Amino acid sequence: MSTKAGTQPLDVHRIRTDFPILQRTVRDGKPLVYLDSAATSQKPASVIEALAGFYRTSNANIHRGIYELSEEASILYEEARAKVARFIGASRPDEVVFVRNTTEAINLVARTWGVANLQAGDVVVTTILEHHSNIVPWHQLAAERGIVVHFVDIDETGRLRLDQLETLLRTQPVKLVAVTHVSNALGTINPVSDIARRAHEAGALVLVDGAQSVPHLPVDVRALGADFLAFSGHKMLGPFGIGVLWARYELLASLPPFLGGGGMIRTVTTEGFTPGDIPARFEAGTPSVADAVALGAAVDYLEAIGMAAIRQHEVTLLAYALPRLEEIPGIRLYGPVGEDRAGVISFTFGDVHPHDVAAVLDLHGIAVRAGHHCTQPLMRRLGVVATTRASFYLYNWEADIDRLVEALQEARRVLDVAG
Numbered sequence: 250m251s252t253k254a255g256t257q258p259l260d261v262h263r264i265r266t267d268f269p270i271l272q273r274t275v276r277d278g279k280p281l282v283y284l285d286s287a288a289t290s291q292k293p294a295s296v297i298e299a300l301a302g303f304y305r306t307s308n309a310n311i312h313r314g315i316y317e318l319s320e321e322a323s324i325l326y327e328e329a330r331a332k333v334a335r336f337i338g339a340s341r342p343d344e345v346v347f348v349r350n351t352t353e354a355i356n357l358v359a360r361t362w363g364v365a366n367l368q369a370g371d372v373v374v375t376t377i378l379e380h381h382s383n384i385v386p387w388h389q390l391a392a393e394r395g396i397v398v399h400f401v402d403i404d405e406t407g408r409l410r411l412d413q414l415e416t417l418l419r420t421q422p423v424k425l426v427a428v429t430h431v432s433n434a435l436g437t438i439n440p441v442s443d444i445a446r447r448a449h450e451a452g453a454l455v456l457v458d459g460a461q462s463v464p465h466l467p468v469d470v471r472a473l474g475a476d477f478l479a480f481s482g483h484k485m486l487g488p489f490g491i492g493v494l495w496a497r498y499e500l501l502a503s504l505p506p507f508l509g510g511g512g513m514i515r516t517v518t519t520e521g522f523t524p525g526d527i528p529a530r531f532e533a534g535t536p537s538v539a540d541a542v543a544l545g546a547a548v549d550y551l552e553a554i555g556m557a558a559i560r561q562h563e564v565t566l567l568a569y570a571l572p573r574l575e576e577i578p579g580i581r582l583y584g585p586v587g588e589d590r591a592g593v594i595s596f597t598f599g600d601v602h603p604h605d606v607a608a609v610l611d612l613h614g615i616a617v618r619a620g621h622h623c624t625q626p627l628m629r630r631l632g633v634v635a636t637t638r639a640s641f642y643l644y645n646w647e648a649d650i651d652r653l654v655e656a657l658q659e660a661r662r663v664l665d666v667a668g
């Protein structure tokens with residue numbers, strides 16, 4: 250492992266040796282500069298080994314076998330749940346429901362809590378910053394049940410208009426505030442504990458989309474004050490196919506099941522069924538056991554480095570990157586400047602389409618994302634069709650920013666960007 254827990258600077262040189270993919274080259278021998286961790290993170294060898302190791306030595310279906318391998322697999326799966334619970338400050342492991350990803354976690358809330366509690370005319374407040382996965386499930390309930398979805402706007406700096414939230418909470422029958430902790434497109438870190446306090450005062454529950462926060466900042470569900478927290482393993486050094494819904498135990502226990510099938514029942518008869526306990530009630534079918542175990546290894550890795558140190562590292566990278574990018578003629582940066590900014594930089598470059606910018610960067614071995622980032626309402630609000638986005642993680646360093654800046658300077662000449 251690379252550095253001790255705490256806020257001392259990360260030993261990025263050492264960390265990078267833990268990530269096999271960072272040793273490879275792309276586009277005819279260029280060293281890979283990976284600046285797309287907001288889409289998915291790279292994986293350290295310990296996570297890859299935990300995944301392969303499970304299949305190599307412990308593979309069996311869980312919870313049903315009365316033989317050693319199955320018992321071992323079940324223990325590993327439940328240990329992973331306990332690790333994730335501790336990582337986010339949950340009061341007990343069974344507050345952690347394993348799902349496939351953030352999207353499934355939010356849909357689970359919509360399909361269980363939403364269907365049980367929302368009537369025509371009830372209001373769900375979300376924000377213009379949201380990823381589609383925190384918009385479409387509410388639109389679906391609007392179409393099916395007549396709920397009303399309101400969007401809190403942003404100001405010119407990319408921060409949420411809390412005055413609008415306050416007005417909605419005072420004047421509308423708001424039942425849920427569904428808000429992202431960190432914007433995947435602008436990097437805005439929303440004041441979610443303040444939002445949760447306001448929502449609770451108005452009698453609404455709070456769902457926090459933690460897809461971009463849990464991997465990058467210390468997140469403690471008790472301090473957050475949220476009722477639901479959704480996040481994805483693949484953005485926090487874990488494998489694809491595993492994500493988490495956290496909720497307070499009593500709240501989970503009050504919800505009807507999500508998908509029906511094996512694993513989620515107590516009894517089944519020809520007349521009907523009784524749902525199983527928490528969290529099995531929400532984990533119908535064979536879960537992604539190996540992926541959960543590897544997520545546990547990802548949590549071990551993050552904890553050994555320390556989330557405060559990871560956050561500090563990204564703050565340092567941002568402080569290095571923003572002024573350098575700003576100096577490039579023709580570039581326009583989006584998102585707030587300040588402490589409430591995560592390691593995500595969206596920009597446009599003259600009138601060149603972001604896809605063309607990303608394509609030129611790719612020729613230099615630099616992986617960035619270009620497009621609407623699954624935030625079409627936000628893009629419309631900003632008056633752009635798309636942006637190019639560079640996003641950081643613990644394995645990025647200043648040399649990556651230097652390569653980005655150099656490549657953009659060259660792109661400026663190739664693409665003839667007016668400054």
Ligand SMILES: Cc1ncc(COP(=O)(O)O)c(C=O)c1O
Nearest residue numbers: 350351352380382433458460481
């Ligand atoms: C803020 C945010 N929410 C939700 C998601 C959806 O995550 P997933 O595709 O893992 O379900 C993403 C993915 O980029 C995201 O950035």
